[in-house]
Amino acid sequence: MCYGRTWGINVALLTLRNIETYYGPIMAIRGISLDVESGTIVTILGANGAGKTTVLKTISGAMDPQKGSVVFADENITAWDPGKVARLGVGHVPEGREVFPFLSVEENLRMGAFTRRDGASRVQRDLELVYDYFPTLADSKGLAAGYLSGGQQQMLAIGRALMLRPRLMLLDEPSLGLAPMLVKEIADIVVRLNKEQGVTMLLVEQNARVALAISDYGYVMEVGRIVMEDTCERLAAATDIQEFYLGMKDQGVRGRRRWKQRKTWR
């Protein structure tokens, strides 16, 4: 599903330039620049604590960067209020689902449309659309979201972000803690939403195999920096990625692990 990148024409929907974000005195993002082209799926890979989630939070406005700029659809949204960013069409699906546990499934979805002002009938139509994509949610409309299974909660979180009619969806670890079959189901839906609804996706994943399989372009993060970026085809073929993220071992002639000879990895 990789078709590479159309260089030269500037169709970036989202552009990050030299973003630096801190948690108090701790620098979590050390100068990141990335582009997300309209209509693509872009993934950010990286280990725990690499700063992937922080990048998404900085985009959606939950955290403000110290330096740098976030431009979405030709609008400089750096340090905007999350509500304003959401209204512009950025749907954030946070890590660990984060549904409203005591609200019903339908109320959860309707809350996703909180910022919309384009009339109840359109919201209703999108509600039907979400139920089309996630039939399991339609079956449990009236149930409190806290009683759903992990996979259903993940679907609910994606559906809730979809209710914004987003142009860009920020997906934070959608496969976290899910059974492999569900991971595949969610991945398929992400691809379908991208193709059928034209939602651009920025996907943060630790499950690199799935992420590389469905994405067009990938960035690799290490301790707050981007250390590698390429089309996911080429990333999947890169030896570093194969070793660190796909778990393939590449042994040299003398039986030594290749990375042991390297002092730094950049």
Place this chain on the structure above:
Amino acid sequence: MELVQLLISGISQGCVYGLIALGFVLIYKATEMVNFAQGDLMMLGAFIAFGFINVLGWPFLWGFLATLAVMGVVGVTLERLLLRPMIGEPPFAVLMLTIGLGFILRAVAGAIWGYEDKTLSTPYGGGVARWGEISVGYENIAVVLGTLALCVLVFVFFRKTRVGIAMQAASQNQLAAYYVGIPVKWIFALVWAMSAMISATAGILVAPLSLINPIMGFVGIKAFAAAIVGGFGSLPGAFLAGLMIGIVEQFAKHGLPSGLEGFSETTAYVILLIMLFIRPEGIFATMQRKKV
């Protein structure tokens, strides 16, 4: 017949506790802060109503609505000026702040309106309804009806309106509320306004029964006990517990031997203690359910 009589006066007293407890729980659920000035907000509401109705001579209904409006503004102002800068501070600091706020409100009310007991004049004051041997003051009926109406309003607001559901959403998962674009800060201010308005309603309803004075807000402590008995986090629980405390208190006042009636004042705390022994999570346990 005497029992029915006691029950009715217990219910009307309990309604007042229930309303103030509702105010506690609203603020706690949404912002995880405990507002110990809740009773004093009730006192302030009663005094403001007194100002409009008795001093300025407005008709009761207009005075009542104007009081609600003023208290709404007071609630939003308190949240903006005092509580919002406290976000992220330890809970104990917030607690001290609201206790201090209570002192200030009492002093301000005393300075403006004085410390003598005042009576709020109401269109229904003094009347008595009789059914056979039972006689009930109109004031008591007004408390019960007013409380019922308010509970229905609050219920419909939380179940049916977009803002009400958003309020629940913000209290259940603040982070997710931010992400879907719910204006959480604005919602918090609204919660304070609602809580202040509910307390003011309680103050106006209770004013004809117990007189208005700067220390009438101390019933807030009993209401706090009610909020804990109810599960601190459950609106219906808080209200039911308030009702229960009110009723038991009336019966205790009647049943205790003469000379010891004063001990009926401790009813709320006795119930609280018993509750903490047998069911520490309260009538409606939200703490447990939060782990879903």
